Amino acid sequence: MGERIILHCDCNGFYASCECVLRPELSRVPMAVAGDPENRHGIILAKNELAKRSGVQTAETIWQAKRKCPQLVLVPPQHGVYREFSRRINAIYGQYTDLVEPFSIDESFLDVTGSLHLFAASGGELADLLRRRVREEIGLTISVGVSFCKLFAKMGSDYKKPDATTIITRENYRNILYPLPVGALLYVGQAAAEKLGRLGVRTIGDFAARSRDAIQGVLGKAGAQLWDQAHGLDDSPVVPANRSAPPKSIGRGMTFKRNLVGREEVRAGIEHLADEVAARLREQKFKCRTVQLSIKSPSLKVIGRQKPLAVPSCLFREISEAAMQLYLASWEEGAPVRALTVTAQNLVPWEKAVEQLDLLGVQSSRREKQGKIEQAVYDLRQRFGQQSIGPASIFAHELFSEKKEEEES
Numbered sequence: 001m002g003e004r005i006i007l008h009c010d011c012n013g014f015y016a017s018c019e020c021v022l023r024p025e026l027s028r029v030p031m032a033v034a035g036d037p038e039n040r041h042g043i044i045l046a047k048n049e050l051a052k053r054s055g056v057q058t059a060e061t062i063w064q065a066k067r068k069c070p071q072l073v074l075v076p077p078q079h080g081v082y083r084e085f086s087r088r089i090n091a092i093y094g095q096y097t098d099l100v101e102p103f104s105i106d107e108s109f110l111d112v113t114g115s116l117h118l119f120a121a122s123g124g125e126l127a128d129l130l131r132r133r134v135r136e137e138i139g140l141t142i143s144v145g146v147s148f149c150k151l152f153a154k155m156g157s158d159y160k161k162p163d164a165t166t167i168i169t170r171e172n173y174r175n176i177l178y179p180l181p182v183g184a185l186l187y188v189g190q191a192a193a194e195k196l197g198r199l200g201v202r203t204i205g206d207f208a209a210r211s212r213d214a215i216q217g218v219l220g221k222a223g224a225q226l227w228d229q230a231h232g233l234d235d236s237p238v239v240p241a242n243r244s245a246p247p248k249s250i251g252r253g254m255t256f257k258r259n260l261v262g263r264e265e266v267r268a269g270i271e272h273l274a275d276e277v278a279a280r281l282r283e284q285k286f287k288c289r290t291v292q293l294s295i296k297s298p299s300l301k302v303i304g305r306q307k308p309l310a311v312p313s314c315l316f317r318e319i320s321e322a323a324m325q326l327y328l329a330s331w332e333e334g335a336p337v338r339a340l341t342v343t344a345q346n347l348v349p350w351e352k353a354v355e356q357l358d359l360l361g362v363q364s365s366r367r368e369k370q371g372k373i374e375q376a377v378y379d380l381r382q383r384f385g386q387q388s389i390g391p392a393s394i395f396a397h398e399l400f401s402e403k404k405e406e407e408e409s
Contacts, residue, residue, distance in 0.1 A: 013046050179203060179205060287312035293323040309322060
């Protein structure tokens, strides 16, 4: 088989575009999807083209965007709706190859090396076909990069927007990519770009012109990998979601509507998050050996602490109790808490989580009973919904209507 043909498909202004499909009148005014400032998530998540022309930028605060565009219309995010749009779009991609790797909710890599001949004469022709289908069938536009490796395909989709195809080959990648600022190279963050800038490395071409050893001396091992990528030496495969590596951790985080103060409010917050972590562990048939708790103060100071468990567990009570012990041991009682994250780490599949029996099996018997109770709760939720049953501390508390932040790695 010859050169690989990789596509990177990126939806344009995804959240805002979904909203405009649902409410076409929004496409005629500058609009943005934004978090609720009452819940302290007041930033721009996505904007349409009219808002973009007014200078509105993703991730800036609502007040900054309003100052640039006073007539800006704000709508709250509908994450479930966006996931459904994403599913439908990826279903289209899946009609052309079984090698579809979602990179985020609005981006996917496609390896069409083995299937291209069935649908099109070239990668660019297939990219145009996908753009047309998504536009006509879903109502959204996508930009597509076509290349021989994932990195250049990704940079191709970023190169021209909206609703465009960019083809990057071994013959033209230097002409297209090397004039770009070094920060446009995937995984070169602001700090790395500033460090390179002080050495006179301002474009990707400058970066590629330096020796591999010189770049590694500045950025370490990651710098050497970036140097390889800048020279088209990226052979990373497209890995479909159903073939991806199992997660190394599962966590839930939450920024609360108001600061938590005191042991009982923090306990309620921890139990709320631990309940969801335990449910996700059970769903994916994992147990964890370690529990981590991260705590953020109103001044945005963050600490993280870990605690190993006596035996691998997916039990809500054991995860929440371990997290509570971490809080009591590491945070001044009464000091306000802005946000919490509970994470299950060092995961092990159920069938490999061997438990050593304690003397007379008393503790194991208790854990078995607790496990049956939590399994029954999980089964009820599968039938009747997540909010059908749960700890009273959660349902009784007004703080837990806010969206949680999911962490899985």
